[in-house]
Amino acid sequence: MDKLEMRHTLLAAKARKKLTWEEIGKSIGMSPVWVASACYGMNSATPDVAKKICKVLEAEPEVATALEAFPTKAWDEAIPQDPLIYRLYEVVGVYGDTLKDVIQEKFGDGIMSAIDFSMEVDKIEDPKGDRVLLTLNGKFLPYKAW
Amino acid sequence: MDKLEMRHTLLAAKARKKLTWEEIGKSIGMSPVWVASACYGMNSATPDVAKKICKVLEAEPEVATALEAFPTKAWDEAIPQDPLIYRLYEVVGVYGDTLKDVIQEKFGDGIMSAIDFSMEVDKIEDPKGDRVLLTLNGKFLPYKAW
Amino acid sequence: MDKLEMRHTLLAAKARKKLTWEEIGKSIGMSPVWVASACYGMNSATPDVAKKICKVLEAEPEVATALEAFPTKAWDEAIPQDPLIYRLYEVVGVYGDTLKDVIQEKFGDGIMSAIDFSMEVDKIEDPKGDRVLLTLNGKFLPYKAW
Amino acid sequence: MDKLEMRHTLLAAKARKKLTWEEIGKSIGMSPVWVASACYGMNSATPDVAKKICKVLEAEPEVATALEAFPTKAWDEAIPQDPLIYRLYEVVGVYGDTLKDVIQEKFGDGIMSAIDFSMEVDKIEDPKGDRVLLTLNGKFLPYKAW
Amino acid sequence: MDKLEMRHTLLAAKARKKLTWEEIGKSIGMSPVWVASACYGMNSATPDVAKKICKVLEAEPEVATALEAFPTKAWDEAIPQDPLIYRLYEVVGVYGDTLKDVIQEKFGDGIMSAIDFSMEVDKIEDPKGDRVLLTLNGKFLPYKAW
Amino acid sequence: MDKLEMRHTLLAAKARKKLTWEEIGKSIGMSPVWVASACYGMNSATPDVAKKICKVLEAEPEVATALEAFPTKAWDEAIPQDPLIYRLYEVVGVYGDTLKDVIQEKFGDGIMSAIDFSMEVDKIEDPKGDRVLLTLNGKFLPYKAW
Amino acid sequence: MDKLEMRHTLLAAKARKKLTWEEIGKSIGMSPVWVASACYGMNSATPDVAKKICKVLEAEPEVATALEAFPTKAWDEAIPQDPLIYRLYEVVGVYGDTLKDVIQEKFGDGIMSAIDFSMEVDKIEDPKGDRVLLTLNGKFLPYKAW
Amino acid sequence: MDKLEMRHTLLAAKARKKLTWEEIGKSIGMSPVWVASACYGMNSATPDVAKKICKVLEAEPEVATALEAFPTKAWDEAIPQDPLIYRLYEVVGVYGDTLKDVIQEKFGDGIMSAIDFSMEVDKIEDPKGDRVLLTLNGKFLPYKAW
Amino acid sequence: MDKLEMRHTLLAAKARKKLTWEEIGKSIGMSPVWVASACYGMNSATPDVAKKICKVLEAEPEVATALEAFPTKAWDEAIPQDPLIYRLYEVVGVYGDTLKDVIQEKFGDGIMSAIDFSMEVDKIEDPKGDRVLLTLNGKFLPYKAW
Amino acid sequence: MDKLEMRHTLLAAKARKKLTWEEIGKSIGMSPVWVASACYGMNSATPDVAKKICKVLEAEPEVATALEAFPTKAWDEAIPQDPLIYRLYEVVGVYGDTLKDVIQEKFGDGIMSAIDFSMEVDKIEDPKGDRVLLTLNGKFLPYKAW
Structure with a gap:
């Protein structure tokens, strides 16, 4: 499972469970911005934290492996449009x-x-x-x- | 006097008088970041504030006029290099x-x-x-x- | 359902039902340009408005959810060609x-x-x-x- | 005199005489946006209008010639920064x-x-x-x- | 059917029937360059002309609908390579x-x-x-x- | 004298003498578009034609030498703006x-x-x-x- | 069959039959560089030559048709990287x-x-x-x- | 003297003396293309060769020094226009x-x-x-x- | 099998077998950076080395063929983002x-x-x-x- | 004196005195690459080191001030050409x-x-x-x- 698939899985789970980054961050003891960045695939989690994220969002173990992977960071537009x-x-x-x-x-x-x-x-x-x-x-x- | 000449004049005066943005900001009652941005030509000052900046940095009245002008903001590199x-x-x-x-x-x-x-x-x-x-x-x- | 799929669904429905943006806008009490922009995925609708759009265009509830989502706005060409x-x-x-x-x-x-x-x-x-x-x-x- | 020099001359005169585009437009019977665009060098004026602009702003006849010239329109940044x-x-x-x-x-x-x-x-x-x-x-x- | 699929369909039919743009143009009373541009998806046809093109090239009615659609014109390379x-x-x-x-x-x-x-x-x-x-x-x- | 200086000299002379490309072309027996392109520095002239252009526009011999030079053709904007x-x-x-x-x-x-x-x-x-x-x-x- | 599919087919056949461009060129009476360029889809072959290439590489007749097609030449990177x-x-x-x-x-x-x-x-x-x-x-x- | 000034000096001298690259190359025992590239500032010459080039073109000793300097090679347009x-x-x-x-x-x-x-x-x-x-x-x- | 598929295969095998580039390099007598570059598809291996890599990573013979192929080197971003x-x-x-x-x-x-x-x-x-x-x-x- | 002028001054002095970066580095107790980078304007020197560089290269005190200034680092070409x-x-x-x-x-x-x-x-x-x-x-x- 690559970072992109992981991201889709985690964002879908978050929507389904109607959780905020604030709540997820609090329940695993990390900052909401960092948790979001890890779920977006822009930071790697330690095995321990990866497991916690997967528990809160009820995700499969292979999602935890993807969260632990060291990301290749990239963005679509040199000059952002949004x-x-x-x-x-x-x-x-x-x-x-x-x-x-x-x-x-x-x-x-x-x-x-x-x-x-x-x-x-x-x-x-x-x-x-x-x-x-x-x-x-x-x-x-x-x-x-x- | 355009914003570029104004910027050179003010930065040279600041160096000559060995003042920091912190000190200039304090002495005119504005934040140091904002004062710096105005002297760099990226914000316009009210006539009152422009006069104060010129007083602290001992600049000519035409510098004050340049500080009041509404800047056209631009930067050199779409992707910065520094x-x-x-x-x-x-x-x-x-x-x-x-x-x-x-x-x-x-x-x-x-x-x-x-x-x-x-x-x-x-x-x-x-x-x-x-x-x-x-x-x-x-x-x-x-x-x-x- | 992402914004792209939503857009295809809504434009197809609009064509099938031979409605104009003018007519859709009028029937739901919004401006035609705004309605078009929301159906193109460039603005989010309130739940209430999303439901109305789906009713007029006879779309599924998941289309309404997609209309409510906050869009990431982007366009294809830095210098447009059309x-x-x-x-x-x-x-x-x-x-x-x-x-x-x-x-x-x-x-x-x-x-x-x-x-x-x-x-x-x-x-x-x-x-x-x-x-x-x-x-x-x-x-x-x-x-x-x- | 090219369009660039003309523009500097006219903008300086306008500042010196403390006139607005609104006032200049009214006094020569043209819209303020159009007058501004002509003085910025982005539109050409008829000989008659060019003369009127020069009269209001007390500019030399060669400025009128420059106002009549057909401009080559260009802008600095494909994606504007201001x-x-x-x-x-x-x-x-x-x-x-x-x-x-x-x-x-x-x-x-x-x-x-x-x-x-x-x-x-x-x-x-x-x-x-x-x-x-x-x-x-x-x-x-x-x-x-x- | 979008313009791209329409284009593939029409070019394939033209090759199969060994017709030239000259011949297609003549048989429907339009210029060969215009007919080619419409089949390439760069111009829209009136219902009448769309029907004629489809008749000559023996294409389905939905191709005619695609020919009538107003195209979003775009090209691949800002500086062409061919x-x-x-x-x-x-x-x-x-x-x-x-x-x-x-x-x-x-x-x-x-x-x-x-x-x-x-x-x-x-x-x-x-x-x-x-x-x-x-x-x-x-x-x-x-x-x-x- | 390089092509740029030549161009300024010739365009100024043409304005001063109030000649059109049509008239210059006719008087030297070449097409108006070609004459314009040579004076803009985008084509080289034979010694004979260069001399004729200089005669019509009353330019110095060194302008003729510049007209004969083989140009390095270039333009400012990959995507034109005018x-x-x-x-x-x-x-x-x-x-x-x-x-x-x-x-x-x-x-x-x-x-x-x-x-x-x-x-x-x-x-x-x-x-x-x-x-x-x-x-x-x-x-x-x-x-x-x- | 488009040029891309043709290219994959011919390069695969060449590898399978362990032929060099030198050998293919010699056996059909054309230069090795030209033969390679045609098989890469960057030149069109006459029907006669196309047939010969297909014979040497044991390719289907539709490959010959693709070899005869006039290519739209393009390359991936404005500044090559290899x-x-x-x-x-x-x-x-x-x-x-x-x-x-x-x-x-x-x-x-x-x-x-x-x-x-x-x-x-x-x-x-x-x-x-x-x-x-x-x-x-x-x-x-x-x-x-x- | 930098490479650019050197280039102007040498090209002007070559024009004045009506010499070709062929002739210069022959008289100093180097290839005409290489001599041209060195005079254009795209290659460095050994002291001996630099002296010979200056002799043929009657240039000052500082031109020879410039010819010996190791160039920083650069060109204007990523995609050439000429x-x-x-x-x-x-x-x-x-x-x-x-x-x-x-x-x-x-x-x-x-x-x-x-x-x-x-x-x-x-x-x-x-x-x-x-x-x-x-x-x-x-x-x-x-x-x-x- | 192209270089991309080969890369996915080899990186997956390396992860499954929990080997480091250091260990793979040592076991086949090559430097770890070179081995990594070959598995990433940026260098070609001799038949002998390709076979060794496949043995260590338990890959199919067609992976060895892909390792031997001469790569077309390219990278995604002219200015890297990671x-x-x-x-x-x-x-x-x-x-x-x-x-x-x-x-x-x-x-x-x-x-x-x-x-x-x-x-x-x-x-x-x-x-x-x-x-x-x-x-x-x-x-x-x-x-x-x- | 800005970094650019400083660089010209120091490179000229180095050429005149026929010193290498190796020798300058040794005589002031810094690495040759670092000394070069500081003289090229890509690093700032401490007052002490700046003085030493100026002593070795016999430069004016204002050059030392320029060496101490914090540089804004930039380079000409996103993709280098030399x-x-x-x-x-x-x-x-x-x-x-x-x-x-x-x-x-x-x-x-x-x-x-x-x-x-x-x-x-x-x-x-x-x-x-x-x-x-x-x-x-x-x-x-x-x-x-x-």
Whole structure:
């Protein structure tokens, strides 16, 4: 079973059981964003976590094997088209130089890792319109001279 | 004076006066990321704020006029190459579908605005390596049927 | 049932029943353009509206579920090729800077939302050749400093 | 004088004289969007109109010659990056098939001309947020068999 | 039956019956280039003509329905690769500016329509090598100020 | 003097002397389209013809040398953007396969040369709107087995 | 049977019968490179030659029909990736301007035809490493003024 | 002096002295194609050869230094546009798979080097039209398992 | 059996038998990176080695035939997306000019072959985080004048 | 002084003083590849190292400031064209999946860092042709679940 089939299986099970990523995350002790990314095939799970995901979603053991596999990460469109995802791309385009300058002023020459990294989505309720709070947390890696 | 010349003038002044975005932001009462984005030419300032920026950086009045102008936002590379900015692009590519699903599960069908939007960079000190905390805060805009 | 299958099912039903978007829109109390976009899989319907669409087009309940799903919006060609769609792309290319200037002169720095948005197609009869009147109506979103 | 120099000259004059496209359009009897497009170098003016524009903006006769020249229309980015212009591109991408279907249902096989064409921008004031009303008006051209 | 299946059906029938586009065109009173384009799925036929094409090629009624459908025109390669088609693309690239200047000198600012348009292929026999005569005939559409 | 400078010089002279391509072509005994293409730098002239062009347009001898040089042909946009030129590109895209089939049915396997090639632009006056007649004339080159 | 199926059939037969292009070419009196190109679907064969190829490779008559068909030539990657083919592309990139200059110095303004064209591959044995000798032979086509 | 300036200097000198690549090559004992490629900046010359080229073309010593520099090879268009160079690209596209198969059948798995490589242009006079004979000679490099 | 099917077969067998590339390489006397590349279909094996691979992985004889076939090498994305592979691409982008200069300073004008080439992956254990040691070993090929 | 000007200054000084990267590296106690990358503007130096580089190459203090600046890394061609650099790109394309599999088998799910990273170029003398030994050394970064 490859990652694509695994993803279809898990998303179908989640819909059938009417569970949210929030609930699945809570019941297995992981963050909802990470659980979603693993079910979408963009992260690998440890055997232990894979088993838990399969238990919550009542999936076959071969789904757990697929969850443990190390993914080859890829995406369809170099420039995303879906409006929600495009807005994030636009933020990177518009504010990329700004963020580079502010981060490197604070940390020195280096990058924010996208590997030693986590993410969180929160909802700020507001009568003028709720707001999405997206938090990225990555280790700073300094360039080293050699 | 166009935005490009304005940017060169302001970055040179900032270097000459050895100020940080943090300090400039504080002294004019705006966030450091926003101040940087305005000086990079990616946001327009109100006349009042433009004047304050010019005062802190000892710039000519025509720089203030340039800060007030509404920018045409553009970036050089559809797929960014600088490693710090690429990592952000990679996050959007790898986690785009995941974020869409988690956000829409929480908010319904719609997007996180990149216009009614703010951003913040924080440093989490950690003996195993400091971490960058990047917070995006955007209004949720629901699609409406008509 | 995914959006693609839903679309094929609904377009086939519409052809079989010889209904126009105008008629379907009228019978369910929505605009014809919106109804078409939902059947093409580019917008999600509320449960209530989804049921009505399925009733008019005599479709199975799983089609209603597909109509309710939040779509991942994508299109085939970055530069459209079909002549009708290309002409719209050409308008954006030729008049993009012009529209930006005229809109921002009237509203300030910001954008016209494509989310809090509606559209209408009308026919102006004219002996020298009928004319298409295409109306776009989007909320103005101002950039905010922070 | 080429179209680019003409554009810089006219936009600078407009800023200096603090005129809006609305006001310029009114004073010469043309639509504000069309006047802007001609000054941006995307349409040619008749000698008479070119002279009027130059009179309002106090420009030299060679600017009038440049306004009369037939432009070679081009734009920088196949996929626009400025957020205001991108939103229009997104509308074409997301709703292109829908518009094609709705228009051709009303008019038969053919296209909406982008040449025998006009456009208008209006403001709808609304306490919940003003709205942009963008109207495109193009002749319908039917395909003919031969 | 979609346009692709229709095309396979009609081309196979044409090969089986050993008919040329010339002959099919003559027998139904249309130009050979137009008939070919309709059978390739790039133009729609009136019910009457669709029926005639099906009669000549002994095709089922559903093929006629497919011939009447309004096509979504698309092509595989932005820059064509087949040598015969590439040569035409090369002509547009090499002589595009020249043609624009010569046509607009004769007609004013505007375009040659590709919609209100017809085309013809003729053979000029020549002992030094036969020549292809390709004639494009399109309505001139002037830009109008508004 | 390179081809670009030559082009600017010749187009300026032509405007100054208020000559059309038609008139220049007639006075030197060549076709107007070819003369335009040579002045645009897309074809080389024989010494004799180069001298004649320079005489008509009162240009310096070094312009004649530039006219004689063999051009490196190139164009800016793989997919043209100017509406007049795009319409020609669209014709190649929409009708490419059709033309290939009709030409090869008449001539056998091979191509229409874009080198041993000429072109003509004519105006057909018509009360319902004048028409552009564009004629391409290229030697047929058969593929040979070896 | 289309060209792709024909190609699979012929390459499989060639492998099964352990024949080389050299041997097939010799037995039917054609060059090995041409025979390979025809079996790969990049050239059409005369009925006579098609029959001979099918005889040598013991293929069905419908394969002969496919060999006679005029191919639509296309290739997968605008910039080839296979190292052997990339090296040829690199030669065109690195030496393109050089070859243009040397050829046009010898022949005048024009091109080397890729249609009235043949090619040959030879092996030069050499103790320091064998060498590939690739010979391209194309008719020179002069541009003609008109 | 960089390669670009060197190229302009050498091509201007060659034109002024009315020398051909053939003549320059002969007088310094190198092939005309190689000499052209070195003067175009696509190959480096040994100090001895660089001096000879400068002597023949009466160039300054700094030109010799530029000829000795190791070039960074690059070309403008991934897909060439000049018709002469495009035809060579087309040959690689159309016959790439064929050549790979024929070469590897003769030599085993490996490539023809574009580094340990030479090239030659010859003219075959023919009353039906002269022919260009282009010969590529590259060392065969076998892949090695390790 | 083509290379793709061969790859699926061999990777499945490797997983079933729980073997590492290290172990397979050792048992057949080849390097683990090379064995992996051959099983991925990116190198051809000699009959002898192919048989050994099939023996270790208990694969059918037709898999051995597929291992011996000369591959057409290709990859999916011109700019890789998987983070591990992208980092290697980034190294080539960031350090390409540097490496060219350092290598050519040491070796003269020429390249490092990617054909007469081998590669090795080693692990350097380190309490602060293990390190990957990637060694590329390629023959230097000097450009030769001719 | 920006990185580009700095690079020109330092490369010119290095040529004038006839120093190699090897010698410069040795005299300041850093690796030759790293020194080259810093002088090419692809890495930042500490104030101390920047001063040493300027001393060896007799450069002005403002060059030292430029060496200390944090670079925005970018490269010209997504797919490199210079043959030496392309060969490295080809290695990533051909062996990318192989390396991913071999590295992750040894280290688990994660990447080799291109930031906490160093590189070395060595020469292996060999009578059959010298070999380039390129060593990449990067910290392994494991993905972490969160």
